[in-house]
Amino acid sequence: MFASRAVELIKDLQRSDTMPPFNEDGIRQVLDEMKALYEENHRDVNATVAGSADHFNAVHLRHSALERSKRCLLAYLFTRLKCLRDMRWDFGSILPSEIRFYLCEPEVICMLISVKLEVQWFQAYSKSLGMYMHSIGRQGLDLTQNLQPPKSLYIEVRCLEDYGEIETDDGDFLVLRKNSTHFLPRGQAEPLIRQGILEHIS
Template sequence: MSWACPAPVQSWLFPLPVRVCAAGARPPVLGRVPEGRGRCRPCLGQGSEAKAGRTDLIFLIRFRHCCLLRNQRCILAYLYDRLLRIRALRWEYGSVLPNTIQFHMSAEEVEWFSRYKKSLATYMRSVGGEEGLDLTQDIKPPKSLYIEVRCLRDYGEFEIDDGTTVLLKKNSQHFLPRWKCEQLIRQGVLEHILS
């Protein structure tokens, strides 16, 4: 996935939509805003003037309210799209995100990613018997069970199912089981060598 994550969401700019999107709940209808908070100076007295009989302001108040609702819908759509992309990152990179991607995420998004990661891990443990079922493996059906890989950076010792350990050093090549390598390929430690 070649998604360049934009700058982190500044939750102080629109705290209600960030809290709503993080909680997964529906947003409440914008209600009465306390005097002096969240209103522009010329609009502060319009509510009381409309109650006093200035009916020409009712259209302006309704229009402003519709604009606020539209802006809220746009912000929620943007935040929901970011959450979908963050969810896709879990499937692409695994449970550990690269620092370059985490740098572009807000604290709320990192927390949401962590909760999604834990929820997915709990589900995978509950399915498939004692060992569980790893749904992140074999996203594409494999052509062979073993693949040839090249190590892109020093990783250290890597243990295979039969108990043997392989030392993964930069530029070394190995013939390893595909399902053991996929996570390291996604993390950028290994590279699949196509003959």
């Protein structure tokens, strides 16, 4: 069936709770099918111009399949970009390594969008968001903090890995060692919690 592989790409995204690895093989299969449909249409249109109108319905059907495949590819890529946008707010400007591994860097993604789309888009979005946050007020405002209204300004956290020394907002220095517990300002602890360095002890 025409465009079935393109529809399968969308279904794969819907089945996954997190962003799955970029399906480069699936994209290439869809592009190969689109190229074959285009070439068949080109051949039939030339035959129609030469005097035979028998191919009109086939051309129309293949053109509809091409449009459907194109919409599915764009929906697939757009959905992944929305997921990356949400991750920027959750994890900050540095994505966890397991997420970065899933980003695409193929030579060609599709006819409309090319080289390193997801990586470049995330970097550009992160830069724009960072510039906007720095432009708010005199010292800037980190909009990624306190996405939920805080119940208290300080929280107790446990360190999940050896991280090293940090300076707190009040000028003290703390050494974050694995399994150590600390009482930190919520705004300073939340980015480290999102990165998996700390866990909130409720």
